[in-house]
Amino acid sequence: MKIGVFDSGIGGLIISHALSDRLPEYDYMYFGDTARAPYGNRSQETIYEYSRQAVAFLFQQDCSLVIIACNTASAEALRRLQQEWLPSHFPDRNILGVLIPAAESAVSKTHGHIGVLATASTVESKAFEREIHKLRPEMRITQQAAPLLVPLIENDGQRFASPIIEAYVAPLRDTGIDTLVLGCTHYPLLKNEIQAALPEVTLICQDETIPASLANYLERHPERQATLSQNGGRRFCVTDLTRSVQQAARMLYGQDVQFEVLTLE
């Protein structure tokens, strides 16, 4: 069985690429709900409904492990989906999110004050605050919404990013954070620009934390690992073959990627 990676847009493709780079032997299936992206501005109920459809689809396509590689969907839909797919009822079906590995990594690196840079909806959900405080209640956390970074990445606008990043990180700089969670799976593509704006701060990047966390998870759960086929297969599905997903795939994989286009309901 395969590892499924789901996102509304190209963030999942970034994580999918990072996973297959770190753990190349497994079979991966990427699913991007590009026709309905971005999820960031949608209501919680809509995000849950779209995520439910995506997870059901990936399970149906023979994935035994689905990573919701989208912080918005991890915040708004993961817990409810995990309750609907209880391991006791569905031993071959497991759903993981991207919040907890990032929270764990931040807590292990900080001296006490963590910043979170994310989409407006992830910031409002306070999901990172909750996950970090579950691990270490005394942690100081400062959040900052960065709503334009995803559209910049999705519309070939990285060259315009610096002044926009500066506007977003200036308030964080003043608070004295020592560690910054890049709490959106698109943001690894702006890692260098963000690091340049905050040279003293340790960045937590999900293209590093998610593969490390999955490797660790599979080591600790040999029974899960045993369900996974290891043929190095790759499948890429989207609900709309947009210019930006094709561009991102070419950039990440160094060549054109064959996408299957389908409709979810």
Place this chain on the structure above:
Amino acid sequence: MKIGVFDSGIGGLIISHALSDRLPEYDYMYFGDTARAPYGNRSQETIYEYSRQAVAFLFQQDCSLVIIACNTASAEALRRLQQEWLPSHFPDRNILGVLIPAAESAVSKTHGHIGVLATASTVESKAFEREIHKLRPEMRITQQAAPLLVPLIENDGQRFASPIIEAYVAPLRDTGIDTLVLGCTHYPLLKNEIQAALPEVTLICQDETIPASLANYLERHPERQATLSQNGGRRFCVTDLTRSVQQAARMLYGQDVQFEVLTLE
């Protein structure tokens, strides 16, 4: 009966506000299909189907005149919808788009070379080229896609717009256009920045052309005007109560707007 204004997102709200500013006595009903926005990347069939549902809903809600305040939907669905709601069969039902008034205005003002600034999908559809060439086949037209402008407007990023606008208009400036159609109903909110980048060029803004065109239409069709109630009423419906539609409404109307949230099928 009311005037209905339909769009996938906040562009329709901008046009709706401009209409009620110019012709305040009428009753308006705005409908924004925010749960399924943006339409720009969807297939023609999907755009037609969503637009058909929206128009049927507005007619059902006692609108006798519906303005499709979305260039994508005007390009992809207007003609077919007009054929389904023929005035000979439905004398109290009329549908207008936003392409033709902008094309007419551009043709009346240009010295021969018109630019079109629009979303990637509107540019690809060549809808403005077709409408302008129907009026004046000899017209020279240069199109430019500006994919980041809608995200900037929808995410409070207008202050970052200038360098991005400069990158989009520089190729247009070099071609020597004398008139520029702002071919997206969001763009009136960046009118000043675009004019500053192209000070010699005449801008065609749909928040001016659509109200002027409707005023003219009602003057020429007193039988249509007679169907419209004049109580200054305003109703606002959306399929998802997003942050950006609330913000845009507050900005346009100077106060919070009460939205009704509903599902279309």
